[in-house]
Amino acid sequence: MYQVSYAVAGRTRRKPYQTEAGAKRAILRWLQQHQSSEGCRAILYSPDEAPLSFSDASELDEVASQQVNFYSSQAWLNLRRQVFERDNNRCACCGASPAHDPNTVLHVDHIKPRSSHPELALDIDNLQILCAACNLGKSNLSQRKWRE
Structure with a gap:
C-alpha cells in the first residue's frame, strides 16, 4: 500500500x-x-x-509519458483491434453499436483497472467493449465483467 x-x-x-x-x-x-x-x-x-x-x-x-506511451504502443493498438473484432463493435453492457447509431462511441475497458492491476494491462481476457456512457458510469470502481 x-x-x-x-x-x-x-x-x-x-x-x-x-x-x-x-x-x-x-x-x-x-x-x-x-x-x-x-x-x-x-x-x-x-x-x-x-x-x-x-x-x-x-x-x-x-x-x-509512460501513460501516453501505453495507449500509443503497438502492443496496445493491436490488442485493441482484436477486442473490437472479438466483441463485434458492440457494448458488452447495453448492446449499443455504431452500426445502429452512428453517434455511438465505443471504448476498450480494462475490467480490472490498470491503476490497480498493471500486470493485466495487455491481457485480452481483462478487456471488454463499453459505450462511452456505460464506461464513464462504471469508472474504475467496478470490476464487473459484462461480456459472456
Missing part, C-alpha cells in the same frame, strides 16, 4: 493508493492543479523505499 501526503496552504491530507504508478499519477494531477499555490508539496510513502517529495509537476514527467 502506498500513501501520499498532500500539503498546501498549511492544510495536509493523506490518501492511500494500491500501486506506485497510481499514486504518482495522482500526485502529477494534484501538482498540476496546485501549481500556482505557494508551498504545495506531495510526499510519496512506499513500503520498501524512503519517502519521495515532489513540489513541481515536471518532476513527474516520466509518469505522464
